[in-house]
Amino acid sequence: xxxxxxxxxxxxxxxxxxxxxxxxxxxxxxxxxxxxxxxxxxxxxxxxxxxxxxxxxxxxxxxxxxxxxxxxxxxxxxxxxxxxxxxxxxxxxxxxxxxxxxxxxxxxx
Amino acid sequence: xxxxxxxxxxxxxxxxxxxxxxxxxxxxxxxxxxxxxxxxxxxxxxxxxxxxxxxxxxxxxxxxxxxxxxxxxxxxxxxxxxxxxxxxxxxxxxxxxxxxxxxxxxxxxxxxxxxxxxxxxxx
Numbered sequence: 001x002x003x004x005x006x007x008x009x010x011x012x013x014x015x016x017x018x019x020x021x022x023x024x025x026x027x028x029x030x031x032x033x034x035x036x037x038x039x040x041x042x043x044x045x046x047x048x049x050x051x052x053x054x055x056x057x058x059x060x061x062x063x064x065x066x067x068x069x070x071x072x073x074x075x076x077x078x079x080x081x082x083x084x085x086x087x088x089x090x091x092x093x094x095x096x097x098x099x100x101x102x103x104x105x106x107x108x109x
Numbered sequence: 110x111x112x113x114x115x116x117x118x119x120x121x122x123x124x125x126x127x128x129x130x131x132x133x134x135x136x137x138x139x140x141x142x143x144x145x146x147x148x149x150x151x152x153x154x155x156x157x158x159x160x161x162x163x164x165x166x167x168x169x170x171x172x173x174x175x176x177x178x179x180x181x182x183x184x185x186x187x188x189x190x191x192x193x194x195x196x197x198x199x200x201x202x203x204x205x206x207x208x209x210x211x212x213x214x215x216x217x218x219x220x221x222x223x224x225x226x227x228x229x230x231x232x
Contacts, residue, residue, distance in 0.1 A: 001171070030214055030216040030217075031216035033216070033217075033218035035154075035219070042204055042222040042224050043154065043204070043219075043222055044222070045218060045219060045221075048209075048216075048218035049211035049212060049216065049218070050211075050212075052211070054220060086153065088154070088156075088218070089216065089217075090215070090217045095168055096159055096161075096166055096217075097168050098144070098156040098217055099156065100146075100155065100156060101153075103153045103154070
């Protein structure tokens with residue numbers, strides 16, 4: 001089955017830009033989606049597909065992909081963006097399984 | 110407003126069973142795939158199982174295959190997770206989520222989530 005690799009933690013100064021990456025073979029075939037999770041809350045979808053945001057997600061969040069790596073960029077990070085971020089994609093095998101990355105803790109300084 | 114509400118979690122001994130339910134409102138339940146995803150306290154997310162709209166396509170993670178069974182009742186707008194032969198390592202918050210797909214390749218994503226129900230397996 002597939003695996004997705006994320007850096008465990010990154011930090012960003014308030015108002016600056018941070019990029020979180022997710023690497024895995026399945027990403028050469030499928031788009032990643034990204035989720036934000038704050039302590040004690042359920043995950044929230046922030047981007048999916050090529051670079052789509054659900055209603056209510058600020059446009060400072062953007063997704064991109066190149067080869068086997070997907071990225072989530074937060075442009076102009078705000079204090080409320082401090083959270084754990086997870087990527088996921090469909091398994092690279094021809095089935096309906098799904099795989100998640102290990103998560104990245106984003107700290108806004 | 111879309112809502113997914115999980116119930117049925119609790120404390121159970123190793124080897125025991127538990128049945129989780131997820132009741133949905135705010136969208137056409139019968140046309141969407143549903144998924145259970147779990148999260149060990151303080152750890153990451155793990156996909157557990159998914160079921161498509163007609164219950165004709167069901168998949169399980171290797172870690173639960175043969176022990177867990179997903180099912181749905183479209184009339185009741187509910188999805189269920191029957192968990193048997195529970196192990197300590199099954200302890201987690203279990204989330205119910207709606208699965209959607211994007212593009213020709215059908216990349217999956219989870220656009221709505223419940224608040225989760227805690228399952229604790231301990232003697």
